[in-house]
Amino acid sequence: MISEETIIKLLIIDKLIHRQEYVLRELAWEIGVQPDLLERIADDMSKNYLLNIEKGKIIWNPADNPSTLKPWGWLLIHKPLLGSTQEAAKGASPWSVIVAEYMLAGRGRHGKKWYSNLGGLWATFKILTNAQTASMAPIIIPIILVRIFRKSYDVEASIKWPNDIIIDNKKIAGILIEGEAFRDQILLYVGIGVNINNDPPLPDTISLKNILNKLTPRNRFLSLLIGWMSRMEKLSLEPEKIRENYMEYLETLNRKVLVKTLQGELIGKAVDVRDTGELIVEVGRGEKKVLDPTLTFELRHID
Amino acid sequence: MISEETIIKLLIIDKLIHRQEYVLRELAWEIGVQPDLLERIADDMSKNYLLNIEKGKIIWNPADNPSTLKPWGWLLIHKPLLGSTQEAAKGASPWSVIVAEYMLAGRGRHGKKWYSNLGGLWATFKILTNAQTASMAPIIIPIILVRIFRKSYDVEASIKWPNDIIIDNKKIAGILIEGEAFRDQILLYVGIGVNINNDPPLPDTISLKNILNKLTPRNRFLSLLIGWMSRMEKLSLEPEKIRENYMEYLETLNRKVLVKTLQGELIGKAVDVRDTGELIVEVGRGEKKVLDPTLTFELRHID
Ligand SMILES: [Mg+2]
Numbered sequence: 001m002i003s004e005e006t007i008i009k010l011l012i013i014d015k016l017i018h019r020q021e022y023v024l025r026e027l028a029w030e031i032g033v034q035p036d037l038l039e040r041i042a043d044d045m046s047k048n049y050l051l052n053i054e055k056g057k058i059i060w061n062p063a064d065n066p067s068t069l070k071p072w073g074w075l076l077i078h079k080p081l082l083g084s085t086q087e088a089a090k091g092a093s094p095w096s097v098i099v100a101e102y103m104l105a106g107r108g109r110h111g112k113k114w115y116s117n118l119g120g121l122w123a124t125f126k127i128l129t130n131a132q133t134a135s136m137a138p139i140i141i142p143i144i145l146v147r148i149f150r151k152s153y154d155v156e157a158s159i160k161w162p163n164d165i166i167i168d169n170k171k172i173a174g175i176l177i178e179g180e181a182f183r184d185q186i187l188l189y190v191g192i193g194v195n196i197n198n199d200p201p202l203p204d205t206i207s208l209k210n211i212l213n214k215l216t217p218r219n220r221f222l223s224l225l226i227g228w229m230s231r232m233e234k235l236s237l238e239p240e241k242i243r244e245n246y247m248e249y250l251e252t253l254n255r256k257v258l259v260k261t262l263q264g265e266l267i268g269k270a271v272d273v274r275d276t277g278e279l280i281v282e283v284g285r286g287e288k289k290v291l292d293p294t295l296t297f298e299l300r301h302i303d
Numbered sequence: 304m305i306s307e308e309t310i311i312k313l314l315i316i317d318k319l320i321h322r323q324e325y326v327l328r329e330l331a332w333e334i335g336v337q338p339d340l341l342e343r344i345a346d347d348m349s350k351n352y353l354l355n356i357e358k359g360k361i362i363w364n365p366a367d368n369p370s371t372l373k374p375w376g377w378l379l380i381h382k383p384l385l386g387s388t389q390e391a392a393k394g395a396s397p398w399s400v401i402v403a404e405y406m407l408a409g410r411g412r413h414g415k416k417w418y419s420n421l422g423g424l425w426a427t428f429k430i431l432t433n434a435q436t437a438s439m440a441p442i443i444i445p446i447i448l449v450r451i452f453r454k455s456y457d458v459e460a461s462i463k464w465p466n467d468i469i470i471d472n473k474k475i476a477g478i479l480i481e482g483e484a485f486r487d488q489i490l491l492y493v494g495i496g497v498n499i500n501n502d503p504p505l506p507d508t509i510s511l512k513n514i515l516n517k518l519t520p521r522n523r524f525l526s527l528l529i530g531w532m533s534r535m536e537k538l539s540l541e542p543e544k545i546r547e548n549y550m551e552y553l554e555t556l557n558r559k560v561l562v563k564t565l566q567g568e569l570i571g572k573a574v575d576v577r578d579t580g581e582l583i584v585e586v587g588r589g590e591k592k593v594l595d596p597t598l599t600f601e602l603r604h605i606d
Pocket residue numbers: 154155156
């Protein structure tokens with residue numbers, strides 16, 4: 001279920017996507033709500049969007065509106081509301097990036113619901129690439145995210161195995177990678193959700209705005225992401241370096257972990273990650289378990 | 304709160320408004336839902352819309368899509384989703400008709416919520432007229448509705464004072480009239496809600512589809528309504544005839560009624576209606592009460 005207020009916010013976004021500003025009264029008429037109500041709702045939106053109300057106008061900072069980005073070599077499709085960006089990407093051509101402000105049925109790994117509340121960055125990148133790059137994507141994408149957080153925002157993000165991005169043990173970004181064969185190549189659907197200016201959707205999650213103590217224009221993050229995505233194949237040419245980077249950023253290594261798999265729960269110490277992505281967990285007296293990411297439902301750091 | 308499914312239905316409408324048909328798979332991609340889910344939802348919609356799924360296509364009968372109407376002398380604005388058509392009409396020019404498939408904050412008389420579920424006809428007519436016609440609107444509009452039901456659908460509708468339209472004592476249409484002065488004339492906002500192909504939203508309501516036992520194309524009703532609205536001034540030139548018509552169509556006359564006013568409840572027999580619209584109720588031993596429609600919250604026929 002969705003609140004009427006959230007829907008009105010999405011109608012406001014829908015109007016402002018192609019026009020930076022609107023006279024508040026005119027916007028109220030277009031949406032069919034009283035101007036006072038619209039002003040109250042727009043004011044509330046300014047907690048999650050770089051939106052200002054001044055002199056009877058409502059103005060959206062273009063650097064926070066993905067529709068204003070024209071990334072070279074990519075088709076950007078930005079919609080207020082979608083079922084999910086992963087599904088919407090199915091019909092798009094390769095090298096499209098689909099961005100939604102809200103998803104009715106956002107998916108995370110293992111069919112878990114993905115909470116896409118307003119002000120976050122919810123995107124799917126559709127990429128046509130070779131098998132080598134595709135097989136490394138689960139390692140490369142979290143590295144890209146950590147690099148952006150560390151180098152462009154000075155924020156100490158790290159990886160929780162297999163590919164959640166955490167800060168202070170709280171999730172700030174999630175990744176869902178799906179693929180299909182296309183002739184001799186692979187079509188990759190890389191879904192990335194980043195808590196940017198949205199309120200943290202769940203316990204143990206955190207948003208960039210909580211860390212920076214201010215709202216940040218989402219297009220900066222999105223352009224950095226697009227830039228790195230364009231260079232995925234190049235990155236995959238140096239598998240040793242990528243693996244080294246992944247291990248460097250991996251918070252899980254040497255931590256005590258609680259893991260839920262299809263076979264049940266186990267507790268142990270994470271001691272290594274194989275080249276092919278499996279986590280090795282020492283569960284006692286030298287006994288080791290090999291965990292496949294696709295069969296691991298949940299992992300928590302518990303020390 | 305609104306269900307995700309209702310929102311997906313509104314996204315389907317939004318796509319079909321300007322295109323009579325869509326390949327189902329392409330529509331699923333555009334909305335970002337799996338084709339199987341879209342098909343299930345579209346199938347469910349065909350209970351409330353003249354919508355067909357055949358050979359992998361979804362097709363909306365244009366006679367059920369208000370956007371296909373081009374009424375002479377009127378500007379028709381049709382939106383899937385609005386706060387309310389009354390508010391949206393505020394920014395429109397006179398002789399506009401605003402139609403919404405769903406209202407987030409539909410209003411009835413006395414600020415009561417108006418339930419606008421999918422498949423009904425929810426419209427506001429914005430009319431610039433003289434004071435004489437404006438003062439008669441509360442009598443003329445219900446007459447127009449009853450005439451349409453009786454003459455074009457062969458359905459025995461009648462008026463429940465002051466201006467609900469009922470069939471078998473169940474509400475099928477409601478009216479909300481608001482006005483503002485504009486120079487020496489009156490801007491009228493005539494809100495009309497008709498349960499056409501929607502499921503009856505409340506107990507004691509009924510839809511045209513229940514009576515006809517089939518879905519009916521809404522544009523026929525809407526064009527008839529627009530035609531009559533264009534002739535309101537002409538109708539108001541014959542006040543005697545209008546009054547006679549109103550009394551003829553008024554179910555409430557000589558009925559035992561329970562009335563809720565701001566001063567409390569009363570029970571009595573409805574014996575007359577004044578030229579100025581007040582209902583006269585005999586409450587016992589010749590004692591009569593005069594009820595102003597604007598101060599009467601609810602009236603029920605109880606015999
Ligand atoms: Mg630092």
